[in-house]
């Protein structure tokens with residue numbers, strides 16, 4: 001009897017031993033490598049990471065237009081990047097002015113504008129000429145961080161105040177010329193704004209292009225401002241925004257402007 005049962009007992013022992021040996025191995029072999037090396041921990045992580053980055057990229061680009069982040073536009077001063085979010089259709093033009101005064105700066109003009117009963121400095125930016133501020137220094141007006149409409153180019157429709165970024169160069173350019181530093185700063189600022197708000201070269205205007213005025217003076221040629229700004233964008237490898245109207249896309253418009261602004 002014992003002889004007859006023995007193989008069964010031994011077989012049973014092996015079977016149990018086998019299971020016992022394999023059971024601990026099985027979980028180790030089947031669970032450890034997949035999660036820690038081949039798949040689960042690495043593979044889902046990679047696609048989910050990529051998946052998280054890919055859809056965010058276009059969103060970030062759209063957000064960048066609305067709320068430009070420091071560092072997203074090269075080496076522009078932090079103050080140029082507004083704090084408040086921008087309405088996507090807020091800025092359609094850049095309007096260049098001169099102060100028509102030999103000296104000045106944002107503080108002085110702010111005082112002048114408030115004395116006229118305005119809410120605050122009407123321009124968004126002021127570019128100094130070495131009198132109140134350094135030659136070529138760009139001052140950021142109090143409207144800009146708030147992305148507030150301007151008070152610099154009054155017309156019946158108010159479109160240039162509502163949708164125009166006002167830049168004032170200190171000086172009277174009916175009498176003198178903007179300094180090289182002022183022109184360079186203007187081109188840098190203008191190219192940054194063109195790129196950030198997708199403003200085409202033909203929407204970079206002199207104040208006189210919006211109404212009957214001499215501003216920004218007979219010695220400022222807006223065609224030159226456009227050309228310098230576009231060159232800066234090209235040199236930085238940035239796409240130059242196309243003119244808004246196909247009919248004026250060629251150089252003809254600039255030539256017309258040169259005639260008009262001489």
Ligand SMILES: [Zn+2]
Nearest residue numbers: 097098207215
């Ligand atoms: Zn003006």
